Amino acid sequence: MKIKAALILCALLAVTGLVLALLSPGPAPGPPLENEPGAETAPSPERTEETTIRNLTRSRLSYRLTPSRGKEPPAGESVIAPRAVHRHRTKVALEIRFFNGLEEQTFTLDPGSAYTFRYDEDGRPQIFLGSHGRTDAADLAPFVPTPQVVVDRMLELVEVTASDVVYDLGCGDGRIVITAAQRYGARGVGIDIDRDLIRRAQADALERGVTPLVRFLVRDVLKADFSPATVVTLYLLPESNELLRPRLEKQLAAGARVVCHNYTVPGWEGSETRSVVLEDDAGGEHKIFVYER
Ligand SMILES: C[S@@+](CC[C@H](N)C(=O)[O-])C[C@H]1O[C@@H](n2cnc3c(N)ncnc32)[C@H](O)[C@@H]1O
Incomplete structure (x- = not known):
C-alpha cells in the first residue's frame, strides 16, 4: 500500500516538473559571443610548443x-x-x-x-x-580596469548621448560600454581578446538591463572593424595606441571622438581637444586625453 502511494507521488512530481519545465521561459539569453555575420572572427586559441x-x-x-x-x-x-x-x-x-x-x-x-x-x-x-597568453594576437595591455570615477569623467568629457555608438577597444569587463548605455542610453560595442572577460561583461550587461544596447565580441582589436564608432575609448599602453593609430585614422568617420585613459596616441601630439588629471577614490592619479577626428 505504502509502495503504491509512493509510486503515485513520484508520478505526480514528475508530471508537475514536466509541466513547469515546459512553461518556464528559461534563462534570459545574453548576446552571442561572436555576433556579426561575416565579420572577422577571432583566431582560435593555439596549443603549440x-x-x-x-x-x-x-x-x-x-x-x-x-x-x-x-x-x-x-x-x-x-x-x-x-x-x-x-x-x-x-x-x-x-x-x-x-x-x-x-x-x-x-x-x-x-x-x-x-x-x-x-x-x-x-x-x-x-x-x-603576455597577459592573455595567446601567441596569435599582440598583447596590447594587461587587464587593469579603469576606476569608475575615471570612466564617468571620460564619458562626460566626450559628451556621450543616446545617439552615440561607443566602442571600447580592449574592453576588459565592459564597464565603459555598460556605463555609457546605463547613463546615456548610448549603444556600445566592447572588444577584447580575452573570452572570460567578455563573458563577465555580458553577465554584467544582463544584470544591469542594458543587453539591448550593447554587444561584446572576442576579437583582436588590431583586426577588428570599429568603423561604426562615434566614440572610441582606449586604455592601452602607448605603443599599443601607436599600433592602433593607422586603423583609427582609416576607420573613424570625421567628428568621431577618441578618449584615452592615461596614455596618449603617439603621432597625435598636440591635437588633443581636452586633457584632464583626476584622482580616483584611493588617491591614484589618472590622466584623460580627448581627440576629435
Ligand atoms: C588596461 S585593460 C582596459 C580595460 C577596459 N578598457 C577599462 O578601461 O576598464 C586592457 C584590455 O585590453 C585587452 N587586450 C590586450 N590585447 C588585446 C588585443 N590584441 N585585442 C583585444 N583586446 C586586447 C586585455 O585583455 C585587457 O582587458
Whole structure:
C-alpha cells in the first residue's frame, strides 16, 4: 500500500516538473559571443610548443637565446624588427639575453608562452609575459580596469548621448560600454581578446538591463572593424595606441571622438581637444586625453 502511494507521488512530481519545465521561459539569453555575420572572427586559441617573441617597440632589437637546460642547439643571435613576431619551436625553457640600452638583461622564457618586447617605466625595451597568453594576437595591455570615477569623467568629457555608438577597444569587463548605455542610453560595442572577460561583461550587461544596447565580441582589436564608432575609448599602453593609430585614422568617420585613459596616441601630439588629471577614490592619479577626428 505504502509502495503504491509512493509510486503515485513520484508520478505526480514528475508530471508537475514536466509541466513547469515546459512553461518556464528559461534563462534570459545574453548576446552571442561572436555576433556579426561575416565579420572577422577571432583566431582560435593555439596549443603549440612555440615560444613567441613579439616586438611592440619602435626599435630593431637583438637578442640571443640559449636553452636553459636540455640538449637543443642554441638558436644564436636574432634581430627582431618592430612589430615582427618570432616563433621558436622548443620543448625546453629558453634563456633570453638582450641589451636594453643600459645593461644586458637575462630572462627565462617558458615553452609555449607568448612574450612581448615593450617599454618599461623608464622607456627602455623590456620583455613581458603576455597577459592573455595567446601567441596569435599582440598583447596590447594587461587587464587593469579603469576606476569608475575615471570612466564617468571620460564619458562626460566626450559628451556621450543616446545617439552615440561607443566602442571600447580592449574592453576588459565592459564597464565603459555598460556605463555609457546605463547613463546615456548610448549603444556600445566592447572588444577584447580575452573570452572570460567578455563573458563577465555580458553577465554584467544582463544584470544591469542594458543587453539591448550593447554587444561584446572576442576579437583582436588590431583586426577588428570599429568603423561604426562615434566614440572610441582606449586604455592601452602607448605603443599599443601607436599600433592602433593607422586603423583609427582609416576607420573613424570625421567628428568621431577618441578618449584615452592615461596614455596618449603617439603621432597625435598636440591635437588633443581636452586633457584632464583626476584622482580616483584611493588617491591614484589618472590622466584623460580627448581627440576629435
Ligand atoms: C588596461 S585593460 C582596459 C580595460 C577596459 N578598457 C577599462 O578601461 O576598464 C586592457 C584590455 O585590453 C585587452 N587586450 C590586450 N590585447 C588585446 C588585443 N590584441 N585585442 C583585444 N583586446 C586586447 C586585455 O585583455 C585587457 O582587458
